Amino acid sequence: MTSTQPNQNINEGHEDQISCKLVSEIIRSRIKSDKVRFHANDNIADYIYPGELETLEKEVASRVRELLKTLLIDVDNDHNTQETAERVSRMYINEVFKGRYHKQPKVTSFPNDKNLDEIYTVGPITVRSACSHHLVPILGDCWIGIKPGEKVIGLSKFARVADWVFSRPHIQEEAVMILADEIENLCEPKGLGIIVKAQHYCMKWRGVKEPDTSMINSVVRGDFRHDPILKQEFFELVRQQSTVGKNY
């Protein structure tokens, strides 16, 4: 398979696209020339041009194949691992790390016509991520509380945006902050609270092998931060929501 082909999306006038660079090099140089951060938990979708993601998928597959070979797995003869490289590449780019390479899901906001100023919470929302250190899963639940401002967004959009933000390699502390930033941008609430409870497979599956340990963290902003009664109400609503179970 010719997986490390140069960029196939050659458009006239794009200097970087007439070179023989790997597509990852082309995208990286665009990001660097804008002096933008591209850490594991950053989204870089604006720097990936149409058609390049498919080429990147091939390049990553080729690298994963090399990794498997270096791990002394006989990918040429082992029927179980023959297409593992391609599967892993697809999984990283389009599933578990899609929040890095794909744009934010479309979120429509509506005016808060009745000036609703009571808080509401939504959860549990399942969040799936991977730790930046070992790239093994982080699985958990998230609760979001809102005191609306002038805009509201549909309830399902909290789950969609949480999925997009968490589908990147993270540490939990930063994941919660990034999700808070995105929700603030989308609906400019007067108050915002987020709680995440998650299990880290780098602690369950390997390392200290603690099967039941979880991490809980939260962020509170705006009125939730300044008004202790509102903050308490948020935590109380989430406590009720987390004990009612996921199904009705």
Ligand SMILES: Nc1nc2c(ncn2[C@@H]2O[C@H](COP(=O)(O)OP(=O)(O)OP(=O)(O)O)[C@@H](O)[C@H]2O)c(=O)[nH]1
């Ligand atoms: N603070 C924080 N730590 C995390 C998170 N996810 C994983 N970790 C921890 O980050 C550490 C990884 O760095 P190191 O301590 O250098 O890695 P290690 O030597 O493989 O660590 P062990 O897991 O103890 O074997 C581990 O202690 C993980 O448990 C997270 O979301 N937040």
